[in-house]
Amino acid sequence: FVSNAFMRLPEGPLIKRVVVADGPDAADDWIASRITKTDIAVTADIPLAARCLEAGARVVGPTGKPFTKAGIGMALAMRDLSRHLRETGESKGYNASFTRQDRSRFLQALEEAVQAIRRGG
Secondary structure, eight states, X not given: OEESSOOOOOOOTTOOOEEOOSSTTHHHHHHHHXXXXXXXXXXXXXXXXXXXXXXXXXXXXXXSOEEOTTTHHHHHHHXXXXXXXXXXXXXXXXXXXXXXXXXXXXHHHHHHHHHHHHTTO
């Protein structure tokens, strides 16, 4: 887990906490500079997802949507369009609640990513 502020996390041998310097994109920069093709990034940050994909990693959104090299360009374009519409008042920001279906999709996508890495793909 990488952030620019201390966050309480459960203790465990597979959990690592990294606190980076304050600053825009400091956590993203740390992740993008260290991620490899045997890693899985979990993020809703589309520009970070693009950087991780470029490094060869697998990327899954928190609702289970996998980001792919084929689809990341469209995701970035939609993000920019949505931001523009919010800035001009054409659209209000809206984030749907996290549902059981989201959790199920996430677990399935994460399992698929793990298995793909195990297979070497």
